Amino acid sequence: QRAATNQPNQLTMADPYAQQGGEGEDDSPLNLNSMMKEVQLMADKFKSEDDEVYVSPYAYLEKAAVLQEARCFNDSVVVRENPRKCCTIIAQLLHLNNTGQFLSGTEATEVFFGVTKLFMSDDASLRRMVYLFIKEVAETCNPDDVIIVTSSLTKDMTCDVDLYRANALRVLARIIDAAMLGAIERYVKQAIVDSSGMVASAALVSATHLFNAAPENAVIVRRWIGETQEATASPNEMVQFHAIQLMYQIKSTDRLAISKLVQQFSQKNTLRSPLAVTCLVRYTGKLLLDEISQGRSAGGSIQEGTPIMRGGYNFLVSCLRHKEDMVIFEAARAICSLPNLEPQDLSPAITSLQQALSSPKPSMRFATMKTLASIASTHPRVVSKCNEDLETLIADANRSVATLAITTLLKTGSENSIDRLLKQISAFLTDIADEYKITVVKSLQQLCFTYPSRHRVIVGFLSNFLREEGGFDFKRSIVAGIINLMKQIPETSESSLLHLCEFIEDCEFTMLSTQILNLLGEMGPSTSAPARYIRFIYNRVILENSAVRAAAINALAKFAAQCPSLRPSIVTLMKPGLVDEDDETRDRASLAVTAVEAAMVEFPYVAPEDDAEEVPADEPQDGDTAAFLLLDSMPLSFDKLERSMKAYMSAPAAMDTADPITFSSLPILEDLPEEEEKAEEADQSGIDAF
Numbered sequence: 064q065r066a067a068t069n070q071p072n073q074l075t076m077a078d079p080y081a082q083q084g085g086e087g088e089d090d091s092p093l094n095l096n097s098m099m100k101e102v103q104l105m106a107d108k109f110k111s112e113d114d115e116v117y118v119s120p121y122a123y124l125e126k127a128a129v130l131q132e133a134r135c136f137n138d139s140v141v142v143r144e145n146p147r148k149c150c151t152i153i154a155q156l157l158h159l160n161n162t163g164q165f166l167s168g169t170e171a172t173e174v175f176f177g178v179t180k181l182f183m184s185d186d187a188s189l190r191r192m193v194y195l196f197i198k199e200v201a202e203t204c205n206p207d208d209v210i211i212v213t214s215s216l217t218k219d220m221t222c223d224v225d226l227y228r229a230n231a232l233r234v235l236a237r238i239i240d241a242a243m244l245g246a247i248e249r250y251v252k253q254a255i256v257d258s259s260g261m262v263a264s265a266a267l268v269s270a271t272h273l274f275n276a277a278p279e280n281a282v283i284v285r286r287w288i289g290e291t292q293e294a295t296a297s298p299n300e301m302v303q304f305h306a307i308q309l310m311y312q313i314k315s316t317d318r319l320a321i322s323k324l325v326q327q328f329s330q331k332n333t334l335r336s337p338l339a340v341t342c343l344v345r346y347t348g349k350l351l352l353d354e355i356s357q358g359r360s361a362g363g364s365i366q367e368g369t370p371i372m373r374g375g376y377n378f379l380v381s382c383l384r385h386k387e388d389m390v391i392f393e394a395a396r397a398i399c400s401l402p403n404l405e406p407q408d409l410s411p412a413i414t415s416l417q418q419a420l421s422s423p424k425p426s427m428r429f430a431t432m433k434t435l436a437s438i439a440s441t442h443p444r445v446v447s448k449c450n451e452d453l454e455t456l457i458a459d460a461n462r463s464v465a466t467l468a469i470t471t472l473l474k475t476g477s478e479n480s481i482d483r484l485l486k487q488i489s490a491f492l493t494d495i496a497d498e499y500k501i502t503v504v505k506s507l508q509q510l511c512f513t514y515p516s517r518h519r520v521i522v523g524f525l526s527n528f529l530r531e532e533g534g535f536d537f538k539r540s541i542v543a544g545i546i547n548l549m550k551q552i553p554e555t556s557e558s559s560l561l562h563l564c565e566f567i568e569d570c571e572f573t574m575l576s577t578q579i580l581n582l583l584g585e586m587g588p589s590t591s592a593p594a595r596y597i598r599f600i601y602n603r604v605i606l607e608n609s610a611v612r613a614a615a616i617n618a619l620a621k622f623a624a625q626c627p628s629l630r631p632s633i634v635t636l637m638k639p640g641l642v643d644e645d646d647e648t649r650d651r652a653s654l655a656v657t658a659v660e661a662a663m664v665e666f667p668y669v670a671p672e673d674d675a676e677e678v679p680a681d682e683p684q685d686g687d688t689a690a691f692l693l694l695d696s697m698p699l700s701f702d703k704l705e706r707s708m709k710a711y712m713s714a715p716a717a718m719d720t721a722d723p724i725t726f727s728s729l730p731i732l733e734d735l736p737e738e739e740e741k742a743e744e745a746d747q748s749g750i751d752a753f
């Protein structure tokens with residue numbers, strides 16, 4: 064009986080769902096209905112939490128209500144016992160100020176009087192909020208109101224709490240003028256040499272702000288040179304950093320003083336702060352650049368220059384052995400930025416940059432690669448010793464680093480390494496964005512200028528990527544690069560035209576197709592076998608949109624005008640354009656067909672005999688009307704022609720003469736602003752295309 068009696072209790076303890084599930088299958092420990100019910104409850108809970116919209120506590124603030132609450136600043140009990148409430152009110156006042164709800168004159172005076180009462184609280188958080196409020200609101204309020212809190216800030220500046228002293232100095236630097244600065248000058252000078260790093264840094268930073276605020280303040284700050292010099296020997300690294308900045312700012316107008324500053328700290332080696340040493344490296348680099356720009360360098364090696372240049376360069380070289388990466392990089396970059404350096408002067412910096420290429424920090428590798436890429440344009444031989452390390456960076460996870468490595472290798476590589484580089488680039492270009500691809504295309508173009516004999520390989524490589532996936536800017540950069548190579552290296556013309564013809568067979572960009580068709584019309588007839596391009600152009604007449612069809616008709620017309628032997632076949636190809644649905648295409652086809660047929664009747668082409676020793680050039684004869692109409696451009700635009708005709712007709716005796724109207728007889732008119740803009744756009748489009 065005991066066993067029978069205790070059995071239900073054991074079931075209840077083992078399965079909490081047994082009492083809810085009833086009998087049968089629902090009595091199993093893993094009750095499906097109960098589990099689904101629990102999951103639904105949890106889902107409803109999270110759904111209700113997600114549906115709640117966060118409302119900012121500052122969303123519906125009213126200026127009058129906040130100012131009413133700010134009157135509690137005058138209650139000493141609230142200030143001492145509830146500093147959190149005062150912090151909240153100050154935060155609300157700052158929010159109103161940042162959203163453009165500025166305090167009026169009376170309101171600002173009342174608030175600032177109340178803020179002075181908050182200095183009686185010893186709460187650190189409230190005191191810091193008070194400092195923040197004064198510093199933020201001081202720029203938008205009446206200066207007379209801000210002066211109210213000056214005495215309280217001066218008292219904090221001379222207290223024993225470092226936190227209060229540092230913040231009071233920062234706030235005072237924002238609100239005082241030259242007259243008040245003279246009154247507290249003694250306290251600021253004491254703070255600069257204070258043993259507390261927080262106070263000394265605050266004083267130095269405040270002095271920097273005061274120096275830039277007004278010329279009157281700068282005169283007073285210049286008198287603190289002794290204390291600033293003493294602060295450079297502080298054991299605190301941040302104090303050294305701020306002190307060296309203020310020292311340079313004070314002496315920035317005196318070249319001799321700057322050179323002495325650089326010599327003093329570069330020889331003594333007393334700066335332990337990496338930030339301070341980095342600043343000194345930058346000051347040294349600027350000093351050397353000024354020496355070179357003002358013609359004080361003797362030319363040649365920098366070791367043959369003035370003592371200032373030799374000392375500065377030796378200091379930069381010594382910084383290449385510093386333990387901090389930022390100092391090493393700044394020194395290397397300062398050396399590489401000096402103009403007209405000899406390779407032996409650049410060698411120490413290049414060696415340090417080569418070691419930095421293996422840094423585990425992506426930022427360090429990127430900065431190093433950017434410096435090497437810039438110096439490779441002027442000293443490729445010096446950078447070429449880093450080629451092995453650069454090739455390993457092609458596979459870098461950071462695409463910016465990999466792109467810079469590729470472009471630098473293209474500048475420093477030899478003619479024999481072009482094939483290997485192109486093989487690596489082909490796998491690399493498929494994984495990067497179009498903006499990086501454009502950079503690589505420009506570098507390939509420059510490489511082709513360096514080694515013109517390899518133009519077939521490079522142009523073929525670029526044309527292969529015309530058929531790959533890519534955006535408009537990427538394809539346009541390749542087309543512009545190929546056209547530029549055709550202009551600079553005439554040997555590439557015919558092969559490049561064929562590559563471009565293959566590209567327009569499957570080109571999705573109308574602008575590129577029309578530009579290439581215009582280029583074919585300009586350069587195709589003068590090649591050794593112009594007939595090979597006719598098929599590509601005719602395909603555009605029957606397969607493309609109206610803009611491309613019109614450009615194709617124009618290109619065919621230029622072929623017919625320059626190659627009399629091709630006129631019969633080209634006229635046959637252009638005649639379908641006479642019934643084209645587009646007006647522009649029909650007009651161009653009509654003009655071209657009419658002009659070419661008239662020229663064929665007037666100047667029939669006579670094919671040379673097969674056994675002729677000399678084959679005459681396939682060129683239009685003198686007076687050929689088709690060549691005149693289709694090849695010679697008008698001396699002025701149609702808009703300007705219309706204005707010239709109207710001006711000619713308005714002349715008193717213009718229409719009485721029997722002389723024919725010619726371009727030379729028309730009056731010359733100035734271009735309208737709209738015409739000048741169109742001309743600039745046309746010139747820019749020509750630059751983009753070529």
